[in-house]
Amino acid sequence: MRSLGEELARLEQAQLRRRRLTVESFVSAGNRARLRVAGRELVDFSSNDYLGLARHPALAQAMAASAAVAGAGSAASHLVSGHGFEHEKLEEELAAFTGREQALLFTSGYAANLAVMTSLAGRGERALLDRLSHASLIDGARLSGAQVKRYVHGDAEAAQRMLAADGEAAAILATDGVFSMDGDLAPLPRLARVAAAHGAWLVVDDAHGLGVLGATGGGSLEHFGLDARAAPVLVGTLGKAFGSFGAFVAGDSQLVEFLIQKARSYIYTTALPQPVAAATRAALALARAEGWRRARVHELTARFRAGALAAGVPLTDSPTPIQPVPLRSAAAAVAAQARLEAAGFLVVAIRPPTVPPGGARLRVTLCATHTEAQVDALVEQLALACAPTREVHP
Numbered sequence: 001m002r003s004l005g006e007e008l009a010r011l012e013q014a015q016l017r018r019r020r021l022t023v024e025s026f027v028s029a030g031n032r033a034r035l036r037v038a039g040r041e042l043v044d045f046s047s048n049d050y051l052g053l054a055r056h057p058a059l060a061q062a063m064a065a066s067a068a069v070a071g072a073g074s075a076a077s078h079l080v081s082g083h084g085f086e087h088e089k090l091e092e093e094l095a096a097f098t099g100r101e102q103a104l105l106f107t108s109g110y111a112a113n114l115a116v117m118t119s120l121a122g123r124g125e126r127a128l129l130d131r132l133s134h135a136s137l138i139d140g141a142r143l144s145g146a147q148v149k150r151y152v153h154g155d156a157e158a159a160q161r162m163l164a165a166d167g168e169a170a171a172i173l174a175t176d177g178v179f180s181m182d183g184d185l186a187p188l189p190r191l192a193r194v195a196a197a198h199g200a201w202l203v204v205d206d207a208h209g210l211g212v213l214g215a216t217g218g219g220s221l222e223h224f225g226l227d228a229r230a231a232p233v234l235v236g237t238l239g240k241a242f243g244s245f246g247a248f249v250a251g252d253s254q255l256v257e258f259l260i261q262k263a264r265s266y267i268y269t270t271a272l273p274q275p276v277a278a279a280t281r282a283a284l285a286l287a288r289a290e291g292w293r294r295a296r297v298h299e300l301t302a303r304f305r306a307g308a309l310a311a312g313v314p315l316t317d318s319p320t321p322i323q324p325v326p327l328r329s330a331a332a333a334v335a336a337q338a339r340l341e342a343a344g345f346l347v348v349a350i351r352p353p354t355v356p357p358g359g360a361r362l363r364v365t366l367c368a369t370h371t372e373a374q375v376d377a378l379v380e381q382l383a384l385a386c387a388p389t390r391e392v393h394p
């Protein structure tokens, strides 16, 4: 038996032990990016609530109305008696939103990615993934039994070379649309060509692109002008820009039917509660009707970048509301988080194994509900919090 105490002590020593914060309450209805943690009021720059919908009253109202008629829980899996009216309507609306024949709801993005990877790849095949793909894509690929290959981040030519090399048939080329810890976009047009040339499914996990990118919030595929033929398997999550919970896979009817029959993470789990689906429908309607939310988050992102560059805060090239501040060492990232917290900002340090060794960072995320003053104040504090680190690591 391994010593759990020793392993935990090692994590502590390396500044890699994770700690949960408890959000005690949210401060004032009008300013939804503020929360109370350990008795302190913090402006939250760590959530994925890009459009500011998670605490929108319309979602809570939709949830309450649905709970009043459907109850809190769905009480069974989708294939038994748990599939309800709200699920059905939401799937139709998600299919229309993504311009695909059908959409299939999942209880989480994690479950959706396991479903796609294990159903479309298997023994005797290869699954290729970007080196920085989300953990759920990697876990799904491993679980599929396929030979898992990871290509250099964002390098479609590297993927092409791997596929061209001798080996087993290629089943899947999978990537995040927007990388969750880096905020950059995958080279989707080139990846689509590579996948098509080798007869592999292109799987795009657009957890951080949907609702945020593209003229109508259609995500990174809309951003690049790619249709369902170029990217036949689209995974979207509902707990980020849509402020709700759950996930979906969108594609043609055959793909969805195949997942319903084969995907263990779809079949052997209780259906998402209907009130959650009802809240997501409200969120989708708001995201479509209130284009200003998308415009606003991009405006604040530009403001943050301009301010940070002027103040000497290290940045990457990310064009999305995910703005990593690279600090390399876990200790530096943890120290910067603590300094920001003391100044009233919640910006959580991201450390290995979520990012590669030496890749510790603060992951700043902008939301439509932030104010200019909050963004400017964060930049000012970041400049202070990052300054000592820059001297240590010139």
Ligand SMILES: *Cc1c(COP(=O)(O)O)cnc(C)c1O
Pocket: 107, 108, 109, 110, 111, 113, 134, 136, 176, 180, 205, 207, 208, 237, 238, 239, 246, 247
């Ligand atoms: C968050 C995330 C997931 C997981 O989605 P959940 O609904 O939170 O399980 C999958 N892929 C990416 C890229 C993500 O960022």
